Amino acid sequence: MEIKKNKSKFVHIGSIIDDVLKTYRREPDGELLRVWHVWDSIVGDIISKNANPAAFKGRILLVHVTSSTWVHQLQFLKEEMIAKLNEALGKSLIDDLKFKIGPL
Numbered sequence: 001m002e003i004k005k006n007k008s009k010f011v012h013i014g015s016i017i018d019d020v021l022k023t024y025r026r027e028p029d030g031e032l033l034r035v036w037h038v039w040d041s042i043v044g045d046i047i048s049k050n051a052n053p054a055a056f057k058g059r060i061l062l063v064h065v066t067s068s069t070w071v072h073q074l075q076f077l078k079e080e081m082i083a084k085l086n087e088a089l090g091k092s093l094i095d096d097l098k099f100k101i102g103p104l
Contacts, residue, residue: 035061038088043081047074052104059095061085064102071099
């Protein structure tokens with residue numbers, strides 16, 4: 001019996017997230033999908049290693065973070081992050097950020 005090795009390569013989640021989310025979200029929400037593309041450049045390297053967008057609920061973006069310390073710290077930066085994200089998206093699409101400890 002021959003065992004086949006999985007030769008597939010790892011792919012960055014950002015390169016497939018659009019296709020996956022399109023199957024679950026209405027088309028008008030497609031603009032929100034750009035959050036995954038602009039996140040790292042908006043929040044910077046240190047934050048992006050400890051916090052990533054996870055899901056949307058209406059105009060609220062759920063962000064998974066690595067620890068309660070990061071939840072607390074990001075509360076201070078929330079308004080600035082919302083403003084920068086909306087600016088990068090070209091219109092006001094995000095009203096609030098909710099931080100939760102979760103997988104990155």
